[in-house]
Amino acid sequence: VEVWTARFSQEPADQSVVRGQRVILSCVVFNYSGIVQWTKDGLALGIGEDLRAWPRYRVLRVQELGQYNLEILSADLSDDSLYECQAPDAALRSRRAKLTVLIPPDDPVIDGGPEVLLNAGESYNLSCVSRGAKPPSMIEWLKDGLPIDGAVSATEVLSDRKRVTTRSYLPIHPVDTDTGRTYSCVATNLAVPTGKNTTVTLNVHHPPTVTLSIEPRSVLEGDRVTFTCQAHANPPIMGYRWAKGGVVLQGARENVFTTKADHSFFTEPVSCLVFNAVGKTNVSILVDVHFGPILLVEPQPKTVDVDSDVTLNCKWAGNPPLTLTWFKKGSNMVLSNSNQLYLKSVSQADAGQYVCKAIVPRIGVGETEVTLTVNGPPIISSDSVQYAVRGERGEVKCYIASTPPPDKIVWAWKENVWEKEKGTLLERYTVEQSKPAAEGGGVLSTLTINNVMESDFLSTYNCTAWNAFGPGTMIISLEEMEDITVGIIAGWTVGCTVLLFIFLLVLVLIFYRQRKGSRRGVTLGKPDIKVETINKESHSLEEDSGSVSTASRMVKAMYSPFKDDIELKSDLRSDTLDTRQEYDLKDPTNGYYNVRASTHDEVRPASRSTMHYSDYRSPTGTPGGAASISSSTGGSGAACYDPRPPSRLSHISYAQFNTFTRGGGQSQQGPANPPPPAGADFPGDCSLLDSASQLAYDNYSYPSHYPTYRMGFAPSSLAPLEAGPSYEMYGVGSPGGPGLGKYGSSTRFSYTSQHSDYSHSRHTQRMQTHV
Structure with a gap:
């Protein structure tokens, strides 16, 4: 059977509490049901939960948990002690816990406040006192709200040996401009982390500050x-x-x-x-009487040993009042503004040329130089890390500049030591000395390594020089430098190629956007079309030729964009009129004009449908719908038919041939594919008319087996035609027909508006276009 013994599962721990606050010390005893008591600095506080002798103390007991915590209310300085939890029945004592009571300091006080009267130029110590703090307070000074250093603090322990008074002193050097300036003292400790502060204002008395001007x-x-x-x-x-x-x-x-x-x-x-x-x-x-700078005392060159003091003198006179400055040649730092330049404990770095410069405002500038020489040990100014290429010839350089010059220069590397001024060692190492003028007159010792090896990079090179003032030493390391010439060239080549490719790509994109934008800006517009009725009684053949040329150019301009669509649609025509209209390309003039023309085109297949037209009128004025058709071989009295309907069908619909029989007063359907008619099958002055396609008319040639015709009105001598309009075909150059020069139209086409009056004779409808 396992036996459980009593033990502490939680012991009191060290704690800090600000005076006036509540604190709890923990104590938990496991497997214990006896008496538990607390001690303070070894003195028992009592048994039970309420400790009557200590009214601010109480034991917080939880029997089931074995918890016996000690609660202290409104902690005071007297509670700052060691506490112990004890279980007498089990002979248990906890570790001693230190309770630290923190006490904030009293409000700090600055002596002489709130306004401190001071004299300008007289040093003064501001004093700030912070009393009764535990732990001692830290005092910080602020000048116009900004922290300031330089204060000195002192502490004093009070009679209770727990609280401390802190005093801080801040030395200040007031000037006349410090009047109204504020100084603050801030005291902080663990009890008041934000601190307590007080502020004073300075009142600085000073002699008059004077500015004298002249006018x-x-x-x-x-x-x-x-x-x-x-x-x-x-x-x-x-x-x-x-x-x-x-x-x-x-x-x-x-x-x-x-x-x-x-x-x-x-x-x-x-x-x-x-x-x-x-x-x-x-x-x-002084009154401003003008004259330029005059050198009264010229400075003399000086040579001194290192760590000596030196004074350089220079005196100028001039008016307006001059400005005198001393500076080292090559530097802009002003070293002095008086006639004397005093240098204390000079070093070799101070050697060189010094300039004494006088400036007379608006008059001129004068300056003179003086040389300062500083004797000292050798100064080595070479780079501590130098570079060489493996397998190549390498150099390690040691430059010594000093006054006096070095008496001896020694090289030491690996197991080698070289003391001579020049020579060769082990056939790979050569030492030479020179005095390059560009380096300012110093001595340059060069260690040359032939065929640099790996071991040369692993060694350090000691260059030591001596003169009367002692030695100067520099340790130089040699590092390998790769030959990157080829890599640089390759990198430049690749980079330039990439840049060139990007440049060309940008040019292509710009060109493409410009071309695309120009295409979007193109707009197809309709040409303005003007229709005129012109009386054509007598025109020459040459005028007709000119009109033909003009009309052809206009038709080309109107119809050429649709040429490919027309050729495609001509193969898709169906047997019915509606089908032909479905595939018909719209008229660019929106159907405003019906263009009727006779062309001598290539042979086209005849229409397989029979079409009846009611707009035929016989020469004798016979009314009715479809008139009787009789064959006629005569020229003037033959009835002529216009096989095209008066409706606004497309030009392609008119391009189909309609075949009619010349018999018995009615039209009959002809063969589906009639052979091309010979010229003798038609009257000399009348024939069927085929319509114009939408292609440019000049693109077609005359078939060899057709006679040549021109379309126009019948001559005025043909009386039977006066009753109504009709179209006749006149052979061009045919012996059987009338001449074209008198009666022919000036063009091969007759353009008719859909509202044109067919009753007007001896006129043609001519379309003139103006773009």
Whole structure:
């Protein structure tokens, strides 16, 4: 049977608590049901939950859990002790827990506050006291709200040996501009992490601050000049006094003094003395009589040893008042603004040329140089890491610049030591010395390595030089440098190729976008069409030819974009009129004009449908629908038929031949595919008319077995035709027909509007186009 013994499952731990807050010390005893008590600094607090002797103490007991926590309310400095939890029946004692009570400091106090009166130029220590803190407070100073360093602190333990007073001192050097400036003291500790602070304001008393001006700033001798003395002070100014060359000017008691200037005003300055309760300030000025800079004392070259002090002298005179500056040649840093340049504990780096420069405003500039030489040990200025190519000839260079020059230069590398000025070692190493003028007169010692090997990169090279002031040493390492010429060339080649490809691609894209945009901007427009009725009684054949050419060009312009569609649709025509209309391409003039023409085209198949037309009128004026058709061989009296309907069918619909029989007063269907008729089968002045296709008319040639015809109106001598319009075919050059020169139309086409009146004779409908 396993026996469980009593033990602590949780012991009290060290804690910190701010004074006035609540704290709990933990204690849990496992497998224990006896008495549990707490001790404070070894003194038992009592048994039970309520500790009557300690009204702010209470044991928080939970029997089932074995918990006996100690609660302390409103912790005070007296609670800052060691606490222990004990189980006497089991002889158990917990570890001792330290309870630390934190006490915030009192409000800090700055001596002399809230306004501290100081004198400008007199050092002063601001003092801040923070009392009664536990642990000791940390004091921080702020100047106009910004942290400032330099304070010194001291602590003092109070009589209870637990609280501490801290005092901090901040040294300040007030100037006249510090009046109104604020200083803050902030005290913090663990009890008040945000801290407590107090602030004081400075009131700085100072002698007058004076600015002396002259008007005009540049004068000639005998001109009047006005001196103005501007001053401010704390406390207020009490009076002014003027002097020239140290001699008081009687009667000058204000801040403005006016007089005539002579040459003495250049060498004898005018001074203004201003005083108050604190002190006085005297300011002098020379009258501006112009002359350029004059060197009065020329500086002399100097040679000194290292760590010595040296003074360089230079004196200029000039007017307006000159500005004198000292700087080292090659540098812009101003070293001095007086006649003397003082250098303390010079080093070899201070050697060189120094420039004394005088500037007279608006007049001129003068400068002179002086050489400073510093004797010291050799200075080696070579690179500590140098490079060579494996298998090539390499060099390790050691440049020594010093005054005096080096007496001896020694190279040491691997197991080799070379002390001579020049020579060859092991046939691979050569040492040479030179004095390159470009390097400033120093000594250059060069260690040359023939056929650089791997071992040469693993060694360091010691270059040591001696002169009377001691040695100078530099350790140089040699690193391998790859020959990257081929790689660079290859990289440049690839990069240029990629850039060229990108450039060409951009050009192609730009060209494509421009071309695409220009296509989107093209708009097809209809040509304006004008229809005129022209009386054509007598025209020459040459005029007809000109009209034909003009009409042909216009028709080409109108119909050429649709040529391919017409050829395709002509193969898809069906036997019925509706089918032909379905595949018909729309008229570019939107059906406003019906173009009727006779063409001498290639042979086309005749229509297989019978078509009856009611617009035929016989020469004798016979009314009715379909008239009787009789064969006629005569020229003038033959009845002529227009086999085309008056409806607005497309030109392709008219392109089908309709075959009629010449018999008995009615039209009959002809054979499906009649052979081409010979010229003798038709009257000399009348024939069937085939319509024009939508293709350009000039694209067709005359079949060899057809006679040539022109379309027009019958001559006026044919009286039977006066009753109504009819179309006749006149042979061109045919001996049996009338001549074309008198009666023929001026063109091979007759253009008729859908509302044209067929009763007008001896006129043709001619379409003229104007674009």
